[in-house]
Amino acid sequence: MQVINSPFFNVFLAAQIYEGDNALFSNGTKVGYLITLMGDVHHIFPKQYLRKNGYNEKIQYNQIANFTYLDTQVNKEILDDAPNVYFKNAVESCENSSALYGNITDIATLKQNMEGNCIPMDVVNMDYTNYPDFLIARRKLMAKKIKKYYEHL
Structure with missing residues (x-):
């Protein structure tokens, strides 16, 4: 199943749109805006990076908790870097x-x-x-956001 067709991912995106969340690494570019413009669905742990390190099955790297919306240009800049590389670079840049x-x-x-x-x-x-610990932690955070959204319906 493609992630964009996943009801679970779509409910998470609805919660992000409801809260007016910005896309990852963006201040002012809303998730909802990228969805309508066909922004990129990004693997937080990039697919090629995971495959290079033994996560070769689609079911392993295409986890809903491994996806986020990004501006296309940002996605190209990250490429296949590990999260500890590109997030650390983002933090250092902000410093x-x-x-x-x-x-x-x-x-x-x-x-x-x-x-x-x-x-x-x-x-x-x-x-x-x-990666397995990341998926567990992110699922919990996503579930909290979805619960908050659900309670406001």
Whole structure:
């Protein structure tokens, strides 16, 4: 099943749209906007990176908890880097008041952006060995967002 057809992922996206969340690494580009413009669905742990490290089955790398919406240009900049590379680069960039990916230039906004996208903060230290733990942590964050959305219906 393609992720864009997954009812579970679509409910998560509905919750993000309801809360007005920005796309990952973006300040002002809403998830809903990227959906209507066909933004990119990004593997937080990139597919090729996982495959290179032994996660060869589609069911392993195409987990709903491994997906997020990104601006196409940001997706191209990340390429197949490990999360502990590109998230650490984003943090270091914000510490220097500049933007490496997207347009976030300060730590507080980056942290808020990661929370809105249900990305656990310790992803900055994660590599493929942490992938199962990442999925568990992100599923819990996604479930909280969906629950909050459901309670407001």
